[in-house]
Structures are given as C-alpha cells and as structure tokens.
Amino acid sequence: MVAIPRVTAPFVVSAPGKVILFGEHAVVYGKTAIAGSVDMRAYALVTPRKDNKTRLFLPDINVDERFDNAQLARLSPSSLSHPSEIETQLTGIAIAEGPGRSAILTFAYMYSSLLGAGNTGGFTICVRSLLPVGSGLGSSAAFNVVLSTALLQLTGQLKKLGGSAEDRKLINHWAYRGEQVAHGTPSGIDNAVATYGGFLAYTRGSESVSLHSTRALRVLITNTHIAKSTKVQVANVRALRERHPQVVDSILDSIHSISTAAGSLFQSQEPHCSELQDIVRLNHGLLATLGVSHPSLERIREITAARGMASKLTGSGGGGCALTLVPRDASSAAVKRVAQELEEEGFGCYQTVVGGAGVTVTRSVGNEPIDKWIGDMLTQHMSLSPSDPREDKADDYSGIVSGFTILPGSAITTLASPTK
Numbered sequence: 001m002v003a004i005p006r007v008t009a010p011f012v013v014s015a016p017g018k019v020i021l022f023g024e025h026a027v028v029y030g031k032t033a034i035a036g037s038v039d040m041r042a043y044a045l046v047t048p049r050k051d052n053k054t055r056l057f058l059p060d061i062n063v064d065e066r067f068d069n070a071q072l073a074r075l076s077p078s079s080l081s082h083p084s085e086i087e088t089q090l091t092g093i094a095i096a097e098g099p100g101r102s103a104i105l106t107f108a109y110m111y112s113s114l115l116g117a118g119n120t121g122g123f124t125i126c127v128r129s130l131l132p133v134g135s136g137l138g139s140s141a142a143f144n145v146v147l148s149t150a151l152l153q154l155t156g157q158l159k160k161l162g163g164s165a166e167d168r169k170l171i172n173h174w175a176y177r178g179e180q181v182a183h184g185t186p187s188g189i190d191n192a193v194a195t196y197g198g199f200l201a202y203t204r205g206s207e208s209v210s211l212h213s214t215r216a217l218r219v220l221i222t223n224t225h226i227a228k229s230t231k232v233q234v235a236n237v238r239a240l241r242e243r244h245p246q247v248v249d250s251i252l253d254s255i256h257s258i259s260t261a262a263g264s265l266f267q268s269q270e271p272h273c274s275e276l277q278d279i280v281r282l283n284h285g286l287l288a289t290l291g292v293s294h295p296s297l298e299r300i301r302e303i304t305a306a307r308g309m310a311s312k313l314t315g316s317g318g319g320g321c322a323l324t325l326v327p328r329d330a331s332s333a334a335v336k337r338v339a340q341e342l343e344e345e346g347f348g349c350y351q352t353v354v355g356g357a358g359v360t361v362t363r364s365v366g367n368e369p370i371d372k373w374i375g376d377m378l379t380q381h382m383s384l385s386p387s388d389p390r391e392d393k394a395d396d397y398s399g400i401v402s403g404f405t406i407l408p409g410s411a412i413t414t415l416a417s418p419t420k
C-alpha cells in the first residue's frame with residue numbers, strides 16, 4: 001500500500017460540461033456521436049484539515065458529509081463486479097435519496113479505490129458547479145472528472161497536473177468508473193468530453209477522436225426545467241429496440257450517418273452553417289421518433305424554427321435541454337430576441353460557446369497566502385465571502401471552503417441566470 005502524503009496546500013480542479021451535438025442514444029449501441037465541451041464548469045477545491053477525517057462538501061446539492069478515513073479504507077471496491085455495487089458495502093452510513101446519493105456513493109467508490117488505507121491525512125473537497133444538475137449538460141461527468149482528478153492528484157499519480165495524454169487517460173478511466181456508479185452502463189462520452197474538452201467524435205470501445213480543426217461554435221442552450229432521468233430514457237429506447245429491432249437499428253444507423261457527416265464537416269472546413277442546420281433538424285426528428293423528445297422540447301424547436309434557427313434535444317431527452325445553432329451572422333439582438341421569447345414561456349437560456357478546454361488543475365505555489373493566490377489566479381471564476389459562522393474548526397481553510405462561490409466567467413454570456 002502506497003502512503004499518500006498529507007495535503008499541505010490547497011488546489012483547484014475544474015472540468016467542463018458537455019453538449020452532445022449529434023448521436024446521443026445511438027452511441028449506446030456502438031454508433032458514433034459528436035460532442036463538445038460547454039463553457040460552464042464544475043470546480044473542486046481541495047484543502048487540508050487538521051484531523052483525520054475527509055469532508056465531502058457539495059453545497060449545490062446539500063451534501064456535507066465527514067468520513068473517518070478508516071471507515072472509507074474498510075471498503076473493498078476491487079471485490080465488486082460493478083462499481084454501482086459499492087452501495088452494498090456502505091452499510092454503516094445513512095444516505096438520503098436525491099442527487100446527493102450518487103455523489104456520495106461515487107466519492108466512496110473513488111476514495112476507496114484510489115486512496116484506500118494509504119491515506120493518513122484529512123482533507124476537505126468542496127465541489128461547486130455552474131452546470132444545472134440533471135439537465136443533459138453532463139453535470140455528473142464534470143463532477144466525476146474533478147473528483148477523479150483531485151484524488152489522483154493526491155495519490156501523486158498525475159505526472160503533469162492532468163495535462164499529459166497519460167494523465168488524461170487515467171483521469172478519464174476513473175471518471176468513467178464514477179459514471180458507472182451513478183448511471184450503470186453509460187457510453188463514456190460525457191466523461192471523455194469533460195476530460196479532453198474541445199470537440200470529440202466518440203465511438204464506444206474506441207479511443208475518442210479530437211476534431212482538431214473545429215472552431216468554437218456559438219450555441220444557445222435552453223433548459224426546459226423538466227426533470228429527466230438518463231437511466232429511464234436509455235431503458236425506454238432499449239425496450240423499443242427489443243420490440244422492433246430492425247426498425248430501431250435502421251434509425252440508429254441513420255443517426256450514425258449524421259454523426260459521420262458532421263465529423264467530416266468539422267474536420268474539413270469551418271462548418272457550413274446551413275448543412276449543420278439540416279443535420280441538426282434530421283437528428284432531432286430521429287430522436288423524436290425514438291420517443292425521447294418532450295412537448296417542451298418540441299415547443300423550443302418551433303420557437304427557434306420561426307426565427308430560422310435549428311434546434312435539437314441534447315443529452316438523453318425526455319426534458320432536460322435543447323441545443324440551438326446560432327448562425328455565424330446572427331446579430332446579438334436577434335439571439336436576445338429569441339432567448340426572450342423562450343424565457344417568456346418559462347425556459348432558461350444560456351448563450352455559450354462549445355469547444356473550450358478540458359480538465360485543468362491549478363495548484364497554489366510557494367508560500368503565497370491562499371486568499372491572494374485564489375484572488376490572483378481565479379478571480380474570473382470564483383468569489384470568496386467571509387467565513388461562515390458554522391465553520392468547521394478542523395478545517396484549515398474553513399472560511400475559504402464555505403465561501404467558495406463560482407461566478408459566471410468572462411467567456412460566458414448568460415442571457416438568464418441558470419436556475420439550479
């Protein structure tokens with residue numbers, strides 16, 4: 001067992017969410033999907049503690065758990081046939097239902113797999129995110145990528161602060177395990193985008209391919225605020241395929257052709273907007289045929305179509321978010337107008353760019369006071385408020401941890417505040 005050094009200095013890890021541009025659902029069956037990172041990220045702040053506990057603090061989803069390191073070290077993830085079975089080993093811990101449940105289970109799985117009994121020091125990991133939870137923008141993958149990166153960084157396994165190809169492979173591997181705890185049999189596309197960033201062509205079982213020549217794409221993402229479950233949508237498509245295998249397989253093949261066409265468009269030239277618009281419409285139609293649309297997604301499609309813009313659902317559908325391509329020549333007034341119309345119907349809009357950076361690790365350097373360091377390095381993304389009165393005395397940086405707030409960065413144009 002390798003001894004993990006005590007955390008001595010704070011560090012921050014961040015990872016983006018994703019939009020699937022083409023190929024969701026089909027990717028589960030080995031077809032290709034094209035996805036890109038969105039300019040909304042999850043951030044993990046890791047700080048030392050004076051005691052021998054590990055605190056998992058997730059204010060966005062009301063989780064604040066303190067684990068004895070020995071308690072986590074007793075788990076035996078290698079004896080499980082699937083990561084989601086970690087639940088059966090967490091018998092002494094009461095975990096409430098809700099979004100916090102999968103986060104705690106994932107953390108327990110990754111901690112025991114990566115740190116295990118080697119960890120002798122305490123630390124706090126606090127995760128905040130700009131990504132709406134459960135809306136198809138990969139909040140879960142961004143969470144799993146920051147978690148796996150932070151824990152791998154603690155074990156000393158990352159050679160270049162997550163920046164080398166080898167580091168990223170390792171991060172992606174463990175983030176996928178985390179996704180398995182939460183989702184059972186995910187395709188792996190979400191964690192690949194959160195790890196590598198940019199645009200990816202992804203086919204299950206193969207290395208993802210970066211679409212290098214693609215420029216950032218302007219999109220409008222519209223949140224229906226209709227809760228959906230990826231698990232349920234994937235199971236519905238599976239059931240439909242069992243009833244009508246040939247029909248469904250030909251739809252999945254057509255979606256694959258759309259992804260292939262999009263991949264060539266992205267690789268060869270600056271994507272031509274009218275061709276992209278055509279395949280956005282075609283892809284949405286096929287997904288609707290598979291039964292994963294929703295009246296609110298259809299309404300978004302109608303509103304944007306009336307303004308000459310093409311939309312499709314993104315992610316698992318059944319609610320969640322829609323993606324609208326913003327034509328290169330569209331004025332900001334035109335985009336604002338369509339966003340306003342969508343907001344008048346109760347939807348939430350974000351204008352963002354697709355194709356930004358993947359996971360990053362930022363470490364404090366030298367003996368600089370932590371607030372100066374955070375102030376200098378991260379002002380674009382975070383704010384720190386004064387210490388919380390409920391501060392945990394064992395936390396070396398309790399004020400910072402409790403005041404860790406994320407601000408929309410300068411690259412994000414938020415047309416409406418994301419509703420959590």
Ligand SMILES: Nc1ncnc2c1ncn2[C@@H]1O[C@H](COP(=O)(O)OP(=O)(O)OP(=O)(O)O)[C@@H](O)[C@H]1O
Pocket residue numbers: 058060061098099100101102103104127128129131132133134135136137138139140141143182190230315316320
């Ligand atoms: N801000 C956050 N803090 C901690 N955990 C988070 C946060 N956001 C998301 N998560 C984790 O991700 C889970 C949500 O995953 P879910 O798959 O439902 O949503 P999604 O990833 O946004 O959607 P999709 O998979 O369709 O893109 C939560 O239950 C939690 O485990």
Ligand SMILES: C[C@@](O)(CCO)CC(=O)[O-]
Pocket residue numbers: 020023024025026027028136185186187188189190230234315316
């Ligand atoms: C619906 C799906 O294709 C995308 C969910 O973001 C499921 C998956 O790829 O795991």
